[in-house]
Amino acid sequence: MVTRRPTRDDVAREAGTSSAVVSYVINHGPRPVSEQTRRKVLDAIRRTGYVPNNIAKSLANGTSDTYALLVTDLANPFLAQMTKALEHKLFSLGKTLLVGDSSDDPSRQMELLESFQRQQVSGLVWYGVDQPLPMDALETYPGTVVMLNQPEGQELSPSAGRRVRLGLDESEEARMATAHLIGHGYQKLAIIAGPRERLNSRERIRGWKRAIRESGLEPGQEIFVPYTCQGGYEAAELVDDQVEAVFASNELQAMGFLAGMAQRDKKVPDDVALAAMNGTDQSAYLIPSLTAVQLSEDEIADKIAKVLLKPDGAYQDTGDDGDDKPGGYETSVAPTNRSDAPVRTGLGTIPAAPQLVIGRSCGCSQNEV
Amino acid sequence: MVTRRPTRDDVAREAGTSSAVVSYVINHGPRPVSEQTRRKVLDAIRRTGYVPNNIAKSLANGTSDTYALLVTDLANPFLAQMTKALEHKLFSLGKTLLVGDSSDDPSRQMELLESFQRQQVSGLVWYGVDQPLPMDALETYPGTVVMLNQPEGQELSPSAGRRVRLGLDESEEARMATAHLIGHGYQKLAIIAGPRERLNSRERIRGWKRAIRESGLEPGQEIFVPYTCQGGYEAAELVDDQVEAVFASNELQAMGFLAGMAQRDKKVPDDVALAAMNGTDQSAYLIPSLTAVQLSEDEIADKIAKVLLKPDGAYQDTGDDGDDKPGGYETSVAPTNRSDAPVRTGLGTIPAAPQLVIGRSCGCSQNEV
DNA sequence: CTGAAAGCGCTTACAG
DNA sequence: CTGAAAGCGCTTACAG
Numbered sequence: 138m139v140t141r142r143p144t145r146d147d148v149a150r151e152a153g154t155s156s157a158v159v160s161y162v163i164n165h166g167p168r169p170v171s172e173q174t175r176r177k178v179l180d181a182i183r184r185t186g187y188v189p190n191n192i193a194k195s196l197a198n199g200t201s202d203t204y205a206l207l208v209t210d211l212a213n214p215f216l217a218q219m220t221k222a223l224e225h226k227l228f229s230l231g232k233t234l235l236v237g238d239s240s241d242d243p244s245r246q247m248e249l250l251e252s253f254q255r256q257q258v259s260g261l262v263w264y265g266v267d268q269p270l271p272m273d274a275l276e277t278y279p280g281t282v283v284m285l286n287q288p289e290g291q292e293l294s295p296s297a298g299r300r301v302r303l304g305l306d307e308s309e310e311a312r313m314a315t316a317h318l319i320g321h322g323y324q325k326l327a328i329i330a331g332p333r334e335r336l337n338s339r340e341r342i343r344g345w346k347r348a349i350r351e352s353g354l355e356p357g358q359e360i361f362v363p364y365t366c367q368g369g370y371e372a373a374e375l376v377d378d379q380v381e382a383v384f385a386s387n388e389l390q391a392m393g394f395l396a397g398m399a400q401r402d403k404k405v406p407d408d409v410a411l412a413a414m415n416g417t418d419q420s421a422y423l424i425p426s427l428t429a430v431q432l433s434e435d436e437i438a439d440k441i442a443k444v445l446l447k448p449d450g451a452y453q454d455t456g457d458d459g460d461d462k463p464g465g466y467e468t469s470v471a472p473t474n475r476s477d478a479p480v481r482t483g484l485g486t487i488p489a490a491p492q493l494v495i496g497r498s499c500g501c502s503q504n505e506v
Numbered sequence: 507m508v509t510r511r512p513t514r515d516d517v518a519r520e521a522g523t524s525s526a527v528v529s530y531v532i533n534h535g536p537r538p539v540s541e542q543t544r545r546k547v548l549d550a551i552r553r554t555g556y557v558p559n560n561i562a563k564s565l566a567n568g569t570s571d572t573y574a575l576l577v578t579d580l581a582n583p584f585l586a587q588m589t590k591a592l593e594h595k596l597f598s599l600g601k602t603l604l605v606g607d608s609s610d611d612p613s614r615q616m617e618l619l620e621s622f623q624r625q626q627v628s629g630l631v632w633y634g635v636d637q638p639l640p641m642d643a644l645e646t647y648p649g650t651v652v653m654l655n656q657p658e659g660q661e662l663s664p665s666a667g668r669r670v671r672l673g674l675d676e677s678e679e680a681r682m683a684t685a686h687l688i689g690h691g692y693q694k695l696a697i698i699a700g701p702r703e704r705l706n707s708r709e710r711i712r713g714w715k716r717a718i719r720e721s722g723l724e725p726g727q728e729i730f731v732p733y734t735c736q737g738g739y740e741a742a743e744l745v746d747d748q749v750e751a752v753f754a755s756n757e758l759q760a761m762g763f764l765a766g767m768a769q770r771d772k773k774v775p776d777d778v779a780l781a782a783m784n785g786t787d788q789s790a791y792l793i794p795s796l797t798a799v800q801l802s803e804d805e806i807a808d809k810i811a812k813v814l815l816k817p818d819g820a821y822q823d824t825g826d827d828g829d830d831k832p833g834g835y836e837t838s839v840a841p842t843n844r845s846d847a848p849v850r851t852g853l854g855t856i857p858a859a860p861q862l863v864i865g866r867s868c869g870c871s872q873n874e875v
Numbered sequence: 876c877t878g879a880a881a882g883c884g885c886t887t888a889c890a891g
Numbered sequence: 892c893t894g895a896a897a898g899c900g901c902t903t904a905c906a907g
Binding site for chain 3: 144145146156157160164167168189190191192193194195196197198
């Protein structure tokens with residue numbers, strides 16, 4: 138009785154066949170196996186309690202079935218939801234998920250990137266620190282890369298990553314939320330942004346400004362605080378008295394802002410209205426419930442998985458939408474015959490379909506939830 | 507110019523040495539390398555852009571440096587924090603983390619368990635669905651196992667998992683929070699428990715009851731709802747009018763309960779006081795701020811890592827505490843000489859040091875935050 | 876201090 | 892339909 142875990146050879150011996158056959162049975166191919174032998178093998182597997190060694194399999198195949206998710210903060214509800222959704226999706230496909238939390242530290246992010254590379258992940262989903270975006274690293278990264286955020290001015294060279302994809306449009310989400318506030322008639326608008334030096338702070342400011350300009354108004358106060366509850370709480374102290382409505386760059390900030398306002402006996406939305414982006418299921422349970430642009434994490438996870446697993450990394454929306462946005466993706470690619478060589482640049486956008494979920498924080502429906 | 511990723515052999519060729527030497531350099535052993543050769547190798551690594559293949563390394567070593575975390579809900583703030591803390595800790599040790607979200611589904615949990623086993627994880631951290639606890643699976647699981655929760659009546663057979671550890675004492679956390687409420691003078695106490703059939707719901711009920719009995723009071727209403735915001739929200743409808751104080755089994759429930767009370771124009775703590783367990787950084791930003799028993803995720807992660815990485819899986823607290831609880835762990839083990847064979851059962855408890863963090867929801871300090 | 880070679884547990888042409 | 896054997900990229904005794 139050996140104490141070490143049984144290998145494929147043990148199973149083969151037990152079944153009285155070769156180990157190749159065991160492989161064929163386990164993998165349903167690539168060679169056929171007679172029903173009788175198959176049964177013997179299956180039986181031997183059960184008797185030995187054999188569990189395949191995926192490490193060895195990966196080495197032999199030259200490709201692993203694990204993927205990596207690298208985000209800035211696993212404790213951020215939106216990213217936590219995203220992680221959960223992606224884990225579920227990958228699990229349903231028999232894949233496994235490695236996670237990394239960069240905590241907004243660029244060097245940590247780089248180390249994580251390399252660590253995943255050493256682990257031979259087949260693909261990477263990235264929500265990044267953006268100080269100097271490690272574009273070169275991402276462009277040359279082995280395997281498919283899906284970038285969830287990608288600030289303006291940090292475009293990928295189309296030549297480079299033939300497997301790189303772009304993702305969410307954060308400025309558009311900011312615009313949507315802000316436009317809704319403006320629809321209420323508020324004129325003096327402030328933004329709770331992230332740290333001043335971060336590019337994705339500016340990205341959201343950009344969307345906020347766009348909404349304001351489109352309505353002929355003037356942008357108001359910009360408050361730079363961390364993307365945390367504490368940041369939002371501080372923003373409540375910093376916000377000018379004449380501000381009528383505030384856009385928060387994420388749910389944690391909104392949460393902290395609400396707490397800060399309550400602490401100062403200010404009413405939301407009566408004294409100041411509030412809307413945010415990247416809301417989650419929790420938004421409905423804040424006090425007052427939070428109006429926020431939300432993304433469907435499950436939907437995004439589905440789309441990510443589609444890109445990640447497609448062998449050539451090409452993204453194609455199988456949905457029915459096609460012209461919801463001007464100047465769409467894939468437009469520059471002529472309809473070449475599919476049977477051709479994969480001469481695509483591979484760049485593409487995953488449309489994310491942000492949706493405004495109404496709560497009471499903006500001043501809508503004072504009556505019901 | 508080859509397009510495939512460079513291997514150790516490529517580096518060796520480039521450096522004009524054998525591949526063994528490259529290994530020695532990379533791994534700082536196990537054989538010494540002359541400074542000169544070392545430099546040549548390092549140079550070759552840089553020139554080729556070589557990144558070691560950890561998959562191959564794992565296969566050769568027979569042990570991987572990835573660990574798995576399996577929880578019931580990654581979107582639960584406490585578990586999200588736990589995930590983050592563990593990721594950080596493992597990263598600092600050069601290890602990598604696989605995550606699984608069972609979503610309280612026992613069969614999903616089992617599949618995840620096997621999937622991790624196929625990935626050859628060196629250890630598993632488990633916060634589990636507990637319907638029928640898969641004790642056998644956990645006891646025979648290859649590698650070290652750390653169980654974060656472990657309901658009463660589901661003890662491990664001491665003979666079995668010589669590498670299995672027990673974790674948090676959830677009933678004690680429930681007791682602490684409830685005892686604090688009682689200290690305020692509340693007499694009619696309700697509990698927002700998890701789903702009726704789950705063992706860890708009962709675990710928390712047990713602690714809640716203990717606190718009540720210890721004060722000579724009678725347990726009051728038990729409300730069974732999911733461990734979610736929605737669950738807590740529903741609890742606000744279900745709670746009896748005469749209840750003076752409520753203990754919530756987790757932060758999400760507390761959050762939902764607060765929203766539900768606000769919706770019904772009931773004041774917390776004036777109409778009903780509230781305290782919870784497994785609070786997080788978010789607790790301070792609820793309205794009113796939540797009094798909750800909290801665990802230090804970082805501290806727990808440190809301890810977990812200690813167990814996970816210790817070769818023989820033995821747990822030893824290096825801290826200065828030793829007799830904070832009666833009938834401690836490791837007591838049955840006579841002080842055998844360390845140089846002996848590892849004849850230990852391996853069972854042990856990681857003390858988690860729950861701490862009560864005071865907010866305003868319980869009725870303390872109505873003045874300040 | 877350095878190198879040739881076997882072995883980790885799989886997969887998969889290739890030959891029966 | 893089945894099996895012997897090479898190969899995936901490492902590690903590490905074992906000889907020099």
